[in-house]
Amino acid sequence: MNKNKLKSLSLAVVLSSLVFAVLNLSFNFDISVFSLPVCLAFTWFVYKSGYVELFIKNNLNYISIFRELLQYKPYVLLIAFVLRRSGNNGTPFFLDFVSVVFWCVTSFLDLWILRYLNPKRIEAVDPEWKKYCTSHKFSERGKSGWCISIPLSAKNTFKIYPKHIGWELLSWLDALVQAVFMVLLLNIFIVQLYEIPSESMVPEFLIRDRVVVFKSASGPKFPLSDVGLPYLKKYKRGDIVIFRNPHYADDRKSEVKTFISQLVYMCTLTTVNLNVDEGGNPKADPLVKRVTGVAGEQLMMQDGILYSRTRTSDEWQAVTKDSDWAEWNLNEVKKSIKRGLTKDSYVLSQENYDLMLECEKERNEFDVSLFAVEAKTLSERFKSAFNRYTGERTDSDLTSLSEQKNLWENYMLSMHHGYAKMLLSSTDGERWFNSFMTEWTDNLHHDFEGDLYSEACFKLNLMFKQTIGKLIVRDALLLVNGSSVSDIQNDNKIKENLQTAYMLNLYTALMDLRNMKIFPANDDNGNPQYIPENCYFMMGDNRFNSLDMRHSYNQWLTALSELDPYSVTYYTNLEPQYVNRSKILGTACYRFWPVTRRGVPGLTGK
Numbered sequence: 216m217n218k219n220k221l222k223s224l225s226l227a228v229v230l231s232s233l234v235f236a237v238l239n240l241s242f243n244f245d246i247s248v249f250s251l252p253v254c255l256a257f258t259w260f261v262y263k264s265g266y267v268e269l270f271i272k273n274n275l276n277y278i279s280i281f282r283e284l285l286q287y288k289p290y291v292l293l294i295a296f297v298l299r300r301s302g303n304n305g306t307p308f309f310l311d312f313v314s315v316v317f318w319c320v321t322s323f324l325d326l327w328i329l330r331y332l333n334p335k336r337i338e339a340v341d342p343e344w345k346k347y348c349t350s351h352k353f354s355e356r357g358k359s360g361w362c363i364s365i366p367l368s369a370k371n372t373f374k375i376y377p378k379h380i381g382w383e384l385l386s387w388l389d390a391l392v393q394a395v396f397m398v399l400l401l402n403i404f405i406v407q408l409y410e411i412p413s414e415s416m417v418p419e420f421l422i423r424d425r426v427v428v429f430k431s432a433s434g435p436k437f438p439l440s441d442v443g444l445p446y447l448k449k450y451k452r453g454d455i456v457i458f459r460n461p462h463y464a465d466d467r468k469s470e471v472k473t474f475i476s477q478l479v480y481m482c483t484l485t486t487v488n489l490n491v492d493e494g495g496n497p498k499a500d501p502l503v504k505r506v507t508g509v510a511g512e513q514l515m516m517q518d519g520i521l522y523s524r525t526r527t528s529d530e531w532q533a534v535t536k537d538s539d540w541a542e543w544n545l546n547e548v549k550k551s552i553k554r555g556l557t558k559d560s561y562v563l564s565q566e567n568y569d570l571m572l573e574c575e576k577e578r579n580e581f582d583v584s585l586f587a588v589e590a591k592t593l594s595e596r597f598k599s600a601f602n603r604y605t606g607e608r609t610d611s612d613l614t615s616l617s618e619q620k621n622l623w624e625n626y627m628l629s630m631h632h633g634y635a636k637m638l639l640s641s642t643d644g645e646r647w648f649n650s651f652m653t654e655w656t657d658n659l660h661h662d663f664e665g666d667l668y669s670e671a672c673f674k675l676n677l678m679f680k681q682t683i684g685k686l687i688v689r690d691a692l693l694l695v696n697g698s699s700v701s702d703i704q705n706d707n708k709i710k711e712n713l714q715t716a717y718m719l720n721l722y723t724a725l726m727d728l729r730n731m732k733i734f735p736a737n738d739d740n741g742n743p744q745y746i747p748e749n750c751y752f753m754m755g756d757n758r759f760n761s762l763d764m765r766h767s768y769n770q771w772l773t774a775l776s777e778l779d780p781y782s783v784t785y786y787t788n789l790e791p792q793y794v795n796r797s798k799i800l801g802t803a804c805y806r807f808w809p810v811t812r813r814g815v816p817g818l819t820g821k
Contacts, residue, residue, distance in 0.1 A: 217340065218270070221340060222266070222270040224327060225261075225281075226266055227324055229265075231324060232254065232258040232288070232292065234317050235254060235292055235318060236295070238310060239254060239299040241299055245302040246302055247298060247299050247302030248302075250298040251295075253294065257284070257287075257288060257291045257292075261285070264277045265285075269281050275343065278344070283389070285332070286393060288321065288322075289318070290393075292321060293318065293437075296438070296440075297439060297471070299314075300438075300467070300471075301467070302467075303467075308440075308442070311437070311440040312442050315440070315442045315443075318437075404444065405431050406428065406429055406431075407801065408426070409425070409427075409501075411424040411426065412499065413760075414560055414757055414760050415755030415762070415763065416503060416505070416755050417545065417556065417560065418548045418552040418756065419505075419818075424808065425808040426804075426805065426806045426807070426816065427806075428800065428801040428804070431447075432448035433796075433800060433802065434448075434796070436797075439470055439471065446749075450751055451509065452506055452507060452534070452537075453540065455803040455816050456503070456504065456506060456751075456753065456802055457800045457801050457802075458502055458504070458798045458800055459500060460498070461764075461798060462499075462768050463492075472489065473500070475489065476490035499762075502753075503803060506752070507521060507752055507753060507754045508753075509746065509752075510746050510748045510751070511525050511745050511748075512746050513733060513735060513746070514733070514734050514752060515667060515731060515734070517671055518579075518729065518730065519758070520537075521537040525745070526743075531665050539818060540756050541756060541758055543729075543758055543759065544565070545561050546561065546564070546565045563725070570718055571722055573718065574718050574719065574722040578674050578675055579674075581674045583674065586681060590653050590655075590680065591652075594684075596692070597648050597687065597688050600688070600692050600695045601639060601644060601645040604639045604694075604695055608640050608642055609640060609641060609642070611640075613641055613643045613647045617780075617781060620772060623772060624719070625720055625723075625785075627679075627683050628679075628682070628716040628720060632690050635686075638691070639694060639695075651680070651781045652680060652684050654780050655779035658673075658778040668730055668731065668732045668733060669776070673776045673778055675723075676775040676779055676783055679719055682712050682716050683716075685708075689706065693706060725759065726787075727787055727788060727789040729758070729759075732791075750794065751799070752793050753794060764792055764793065764794060766789060766790065767790035768788070771787065772784045772786055772787075773787050803816050804816075
């Protein structure tokens with residue numbers, strides 16, 4: 216490479232930068248207007264120090280300045296790219312694409328020139344440059360200013376000059392800033408180190424495990440754009456992926472904040488994290504979960520078993536592989552995993568886990584037809600107590616009792632005595648109780664067509680009705696017989712039913728973690744819908760301690776069964792959603808810390 220060719224390359228860099236600047240011109244009066252000035256200012260410095268001073272005026276003192284500016288130029292242009300897209304209005308894909316092309320061209324020319332400005336090659340460019348570099352290879356120090364002399368031996372001393380300390384600190388700062396931007400580019404396009412923030416993937420990952428995430432095959436994009444590397448990875452069930460949390464806002468403002476926080480996080484050596492929610496708490500973003508559903512599938516989970524069906528097979532089949540990594544009982548994990556857990560890790564004690572299984576067993580064996588007879592019997596028994604009641608009775612409207620908040624299972628179980636008194640003292644009490652206990656029988660022989668989730672919810676609702684009905688009838692009979700409050704509280708039959716109530720209440724608290732309704736839901740005509748192409752469904756391995764794609768971050772009251780107009784209600788956050796591949800950042804390919812558990816993640820926790 217001779218000097219003339221290097222001069223031409225320098226002019227090409229300037230022209231390419233100018234084109235990039237024009238492409239990032241903004242007519243909006245927001246932060247995006249700063250993109251063009253940033254590009255033009257830095258391009259002018261490159262032109263002035265390189266093309267004019269170094270090649271036209273042959274001022275060799277600008278060699279190091281020109282080299283330094285070229286090293287920073289790709290990063291400055293990247294910042295300008297982000298600034299242009301940080302405003303109120305976005306940019307079209309074509310403009311993003313052309314801008315990225317010119318960024319790549321400019322960066323390539325920078326690297327080409329820097330290759331020949333390297334101290335090992337610069338002497339071959341021009342004889343004068345060779346002479347200059349040789350004469351300045353060892354610069355003289357200490358010709359001006361005071362210094363501190365530290366004796367090293369009888370013959371020499373080591374001298375420290377304040378101005379040299381300043382230059383040394385500046386060089387360290389320069390190296391740090393360049394390293395930050397280089398790491399940022401590596402994190403965006405190639406590989407990133409990720410620290411596990413929660414216990415949602417126990418036993419595969421524990422809190423503060425550190426993993427290497429490979430990103431190149433996942434189609435990484437330039438910040439705030441859809442331009443980047445192509446998608447090369449097709450994920451399969453069982454892959455552990457890192458992805459953007461779809462529960463958070465996906466607008467331009469939040470994306471800008473995420474990018475800036477990532478930059479500040481690295482510049483401050485991970486001491487400042489700006490990526491926080493409205494309450495000031497660090498966002499759970501990105502997430503690490505396992506792919507458990509792929510495109511073309513419809514999913515359902517019941518009693519901890521994942522089922523799927525496809526367009527080619529409309530019969531539900533258990534996904535046997537899911538049991539390889541799904542963990543339901545941390546009490547049984549191996550000792551090496553338990554050592555990394557805390558007391559708060561155990562959502563369920565072994566006793567409550569066994570009680571949950573007992574509830575599922577009783578629900579599966581629950582005889583709906585037999586209970587239809589029992590429900591009528593309970594209604595008749597309450598009618599008998601109602602007719603014997605001699606207390607004051609009013610014409611109070613009981614319509615509000617049918618509202619969701621008053622049918623909340625926990626409320627009805629804890630306030631069973633109050634419900635009994637209210638129903639006995641209302642002229643409409645007997646009718647309401649009869650409707651509550653028997654209205655569901657219109658759907659006694661409903662065909663669930665393989666929908667295990669809806670069938671289980673239907674039975675669980677009846678189990679609640681059975682327990683609530685027994686409690687209210689027993690309360691009514693005791694009240695009619697003149698029993699005291701103390702006698703009612705210590706009644707053995709009441710206590711027996713409250714034990715069942717505890718089991719049902721415990722199970723309902725776990726229900727949305729243990730089960731999942733059909734997803735995607737069937738259309739209004741009952742036709743199955745499937746996960747779209749290039750979309751995936753993710754869950755954490757630690758199913759009882761994972762807010763994943765099964766759940767919303769909000770809760771609301773809903774009926775246990777839509778087939779019962781008087782269904783008991785419970786608080787749910789079940790709102791499954793799939794994740795498009797554009798949200799996936801990469802695949803966890805290696806755990807490097809702790810050293811004792813290093814290896815390729817998959818089933819290492821099991």
